[in-house]
Amino acid sequence: MATIVFLHAHPDDEASATSGSMARAAQRGDRVVVVFATNGDHGEVPKSLHPGETIVERRRSEAEAAAAVIGTQRIAWLGYKDSGMTGWEMNDAPGSFWSADLDEAANRLAKILDEEDADVLVGYDWHGNYGHPDHVKVHPVAYRAAQLARRRPRVLESTTNRDAMVRSFQAAKEAGLQIDFDPTGPADDGNPMGTPEAEIHWVVDVRDLTDVKRRALLCHASQASDVGMLTGMPDEVFAQSFGLEHFREHGRPNGMVAGWPFTPLHTP
Structure with a gap:
């Protein structure tokens, strides 16, 4: 069995991006670890916060609830602040993930990789799927951490299939959903x-785990705008949109393969 570490920018990113693969791995008997780069403090602040409760505390409790749904065995935090969207003043604020020294952040992650003797590390593609500064930063941090780890893990990049997304949005419109978004248009960084x-x-x-993905997303209820839009999709549209998870792997020949990429590249 493998130990698989998933690095995500914010709590809730794991639910939408890789929770199906995480749940499948847990079912197979693999050890599943999720690492959050930031505390998500610039996310949506719900009116339901209890007296004295912070958005950071709420998002941590939501991440724990989602982990229980998915089957994640460990949650770890790199300890950085949310950097906000591209161009926000928080991008360069002290303690933000975007402004963090690359080796410092990578060493924090490498420590976790060593503690877990990780076989596989999952980060993001080069522009973090949609250009959010924290998502973009995940990419180099993951690769540098893999270099620094005692036993270099296999590195995969979670991404979104742009062509499939276009097909899904078309299906959503045909189902009567009003979605004011063009998946081929510029995202947060212009790509x-x-x-x-x-x-x-x-x-x-x-696709057999889309109910798990929906329930994991619902755990992150504080992020009502995004989570509400996604979980409000009809079942068939949600399954089409979230039933397949996609990954890149540096050095592999072109061609998308249906399979299970989370196996170790080496044996102990």
Whole structure:
């Protein structure tokens, strides 16, 4: 069995991006660890906060609830602040993930990789799927941490299949949903979301686990705008949108393969 570490920018990113693969791995008997780079303090602040409760505390409790749904065995935090969207003054604020020294952040992650003797590390594609500064920063931190770890893990990049997303949004519109979004248009950094299908190496079928993904997303209820939009999709549209998870792997030949990429590259 493998130990798989998933690095995500904010609590709730794991639910939408990789919770199906995480749940599948847990079912297989693999050890699943999620690491959050930031505390998500610039996320949506709900009116339901209890007296004295902070948004950081709420998002930590939501991450724990989602982990229980997914089957994640450990949650770890790199300890950085949310950097906000591109161009926000928080990008360069002291303690933000975006402004963090690369080796410092990578060493924090490498320590976790060593503690876990990780076989596989999952980060993001080069522009973090949609250009959010924290998502973009995940990419170099993951690769540098893998270099610094005692036993270099296999590195995968979670991404979004841009072509499939176009098909899903078309299906959503045909189902009567009003979605004011163009998946081929510029995202937070000016690039379109995700990766063209021709540049993706792995697709993992988690259509039988879309209920787990929906329940994991619902755990992050404080982020009502995004979570509400996603979980409000009809079941068939949600399954089409979130039933396949996509990954890139540096060095592999072109061609998307349906399979299970979370196996170790080496044996102890």
